Amino acid sequence: xxxxxxxxxxxxxxxxxxxxKSKVVYAIxxxxxxxxxxxxxxxxxxxxxxxxxVANNAAMLNQMMLVVVAIALLGSIAAYFRFYWMIWLGERVxxxxxxxxxxxxxxxPPAFFEQTRTGEVISRFTSDTTVLQSVVGMGLSMAxxxxxxxxxxxxxxxxxxxxxxxxxxxxxxxxxxxIRFFGAKVRLHAKNSQDRVADLGAYVDESLxxxxxxxxxxxxxxxxxxxxxxxxxxxxxxxxxIRFRALMMATIMGISxxxxxxxxWLGAKQVxxxxxxxxxxxxxMFYAVMxxxxxxxxxxxxxEVQKAAGASERLMELLHTDSSILIxxxxxxxxxxxKGNLRLTDVHxxxxxxxxxxxxxxxxxxxxxxxxxxxxxxxxAGKSSLFQLLLRFYxxxxxxxxxxxxNIAELDLDTLRQQFAxxxxxxxxxxxxxxxxxxxxxxxxxxxxxxxxxxxxxADEFIAQLPDGYQTYLGERGVRLSGGQKQRISIARAILxxxxxxxxxxxxxxxxxxxxxxxxxxxxxxxxxxxxxxxxHRLATVxxxxxxxxxxxxxxIAIGTHQDLIHSSELYREFAQLQLVS
Numbered sequence: 001x002x003x004x005x006x007x008x009x010x011x012x013x014x015x016x017x018x019x020x021k022s023k024v025v026y027a028i029x030x031x032x033x034x035x036x037x038x039x040x041x042x043x044x045x046x047x048x049x050x051x052x053x054v055a056n057n058a059a060m061l062n063q064m065m066l067v068v069v070a071i072a073l074l075g076s077i078a079a080y081f082r083f084y085w086m087i088w089l090g091e092r093v094x095x096x097x098x099x100x101x102x103x104x105x106x107x108x109p110p111a112f113f114e115q116t117r118t119g120e121v122i123s124r125f126t127s128d129t130t131v132l133q134s135v136v137g138m139g140l141s142m143a144x145x146x147x148x149x150x151x152x153x154x155x156x157x158x159x160x161x162x163x164x165x166x167x168x169x170x171x172x173x174x175x176x177x178x179i180r181f182f183g184a185k186v187r188l189h190a191k192n193s194q195d196r197v198a199d200l201g202a203y204v205d206e207s208l209x210x211x212x213x214x215x216x217x218x219x220x221x222x223x224x225x226x227x228x229x230x231x232x233x234x235x236x237x238x239x240x241x242i243r244f245r246a247l248m249m250a251t252i253m254g255i256s257x258x259x260x261x262x263x264x265w266l267g268a269k270q271v272x273x274x275x276x277x278x279x280x281x282x283x284x285m286f287y288a289v290m291x292x293x294x295x296x297x298x299x300x301x302x303x304e305v306q307k308a309a310g311a312s313e314r315l316m317e318l319l320h321t322d323s324s325i326l327i328x329x330x331x332x333x334x335x336x337x338x339k340g341n342l343r344l345t346d347v348h349x350x351x352x353x354x355x356x357x358x359x360x361x362x363x364x365x366x367x368x369x370x371x372x373x374x375x376x377x378x379x380x381a382g383k384s385s386l387f388q389l390l391l392r393f394y395x396x397x398x399x400x401x402x403x404x405x406x407n408i409a410e411l412d413l414d415t416l417r418q419q420f421a422x423x424x425x426x427x428x429x430x431x432x433x434x435x436x437x438x439x440x441x442x443x444x445x446x447x448x449x450x451x452x453x454x455x456x457x458x459a460d461e462f463i464a465q466l467p468d469g470y471q472t473y474l475g476e477r478g479v480r481l482s483g484g485q486k487q488r489i490s491i492a493r494a495i496l497x498x499x500x501x502x503x504x505x506x507x508x509x510x511x512x513x514x515x516x517x518x519x520x521x522x523x524x525x526x527x528x529x530x531x532x533x534x535x536x537h538r539l540a541t542v543x544x545x546x547x548x549x550x551x552x553x554x555x556x557i558a559i560g561t562h563q564d565l566i567h568s569s570e571l572y573r574e575f576a577q578l579q580l581v582s
């Protein structure tokens with residue numbers, strides 16, 4: 001993605017405030033009242049000096065002090081509402097952006113996640129959106145307040161002394177120069193710093209998720225060392241950003257204080273010649289200090305904005321990542337009752353990360369509704385790739401895949417995938433309760449239906465022994481369960497989903513012999529009126545299939561029954577003798 005201008009990024013970021021216009025109005029109203037109160041204090045100071053101190057008028061001094069306190073109180077009340085609404089808006093915008101990015105990520109195919117580490121994406125959700133929250137919640141508030149304060153102070157300075165104001169204005173372009181120069185540097189190093197934080201998050205995510213392997217291979221010391229290196233990379237990147245931001249602040253403050261000192265000196269000479277009163281000079285310097293403070297605040301906010309620009313750019317990269325799956329503009333509807341007829345014709349497919357290396361080539365299969373098809377072959381033969389294409393996780397380069405005679409590219413993605421129940425080889429367990437895991441494919445299912453599915457998968461017995469039964473929290477990736485238990489929950493999920501086509505990828509691979517027999521009975525019942533494709537390496541799993549498809553190097557090399565293939569396919573015969581274990 002090309003580098004986007006800061007103005008474009010900020011327009012996008014602050015465009016997120018559009019749905020909350022009323023809240024923005026409340027915040028800006030409070031901001032104007034607050035800023036106006038502090039500006040009005042200068043006039044109070046002028047009266048206190050000229051008509052209180054200089055005129056030696058105690059009554060006026062007391063009266064004006066009360067007025068000053070009242071103004072300060074009004075400003076404090078306005079500050080409360082300003083802070084409340086601006087911080088609320090920051091939190092709201094951050095939440096909306098997270099929601100938008102997450103919703104978009106769910107639409108991206110597996111090809112995107114082949115090339116992007118999950119930990120990096122998580123970093124963008126956390127650290128980047130936190131930066132944006134700070135800019136909208138505090139930075140925007142400070143910038144608006146500083147802008148109003150600067151303009152108001154400048155106008156009152158002009159009314160008080162046009163000549164001194166002219167001297168101040170001469171310094172303004174000089175102050176803007178370091179903001180322009182250093183601001184660009186801050187943004188560049190801010191994005192680099194956030195990229196390094198994303199790398200760090202990705203490493204933590206990977207190492208902690210695979211903690212069993214880390215500890216089993218005594219890899220802790222090396223991981224600590226590698227993590228320390230990444231932490232130092234973050235510090236080096238942050239150090240560059242901090243250095244340029246500090247230089248910007250120091251330069252601006254130096255120029256501003258020098259300008260204010262020179263103006264104070266010129267103003268003091270005018271008081272000595274009676275060109276202005278002591279109260280007017282005091283008020284002028286009060287406003288000059290406010291204007292200088294406003295410029296310093298703006299420069300600080302610009303540093304935050306440049307940092308936010310880096311965060312916005314990274315989030316916009318995610319939001320503008322297009323799905324490689326082409327969606328039909330006018331999807332074709334399926335019949336109310338899908339039987340499960342599948343047809344593949346001359347299918348050719350290569351993974352995006354391995355173009356030129358076909359995963360499947362010239363695949364043609366005609367699968368009838370209710371038929372049981374077993375896929376066998378060595379690793380890398382293309383069996384799992386076939387499953388991924390049926391679910392349309394990837395688009396094929398050529399050929400056709402049809403469901404009920406309709407090309408799946410013409411179907412709505414959700415409609416297509418709702419026809420399949422998948423039981424993967426690596427059982428997926430979510431960090432929620434047993435019931436929610438089983439209910440995953442059919443969220444509206446009742447507790448009784450969940451329990452019946454678990455019983456059919458022979459999972460009810462071990463679930464009953466868990467601390468809270470079906471409400472037991474299973475931990476991240478189901479760490480509290482054995483491999484066989486995970487697989488039975490995965491099978492229960494498919495049973496409950498009750499979809500016309502089953503995709504079973506080594507569905508009994510993690511079960512002991514006793515449980516495998518139970519599951520086979522459950523699967524036989526489940527497959528009775530469903531089209532089923534089974535990837536298996538066990539003879540007992542495939543021997544009763546209607547047809548067996550033998551695959552090798554992405555091609556179908558033989559199709560037939562077990563008895564046919566034993567005599568006609570050398571590769572199948574080798575598998576039956578060496579790898580297919582009953």
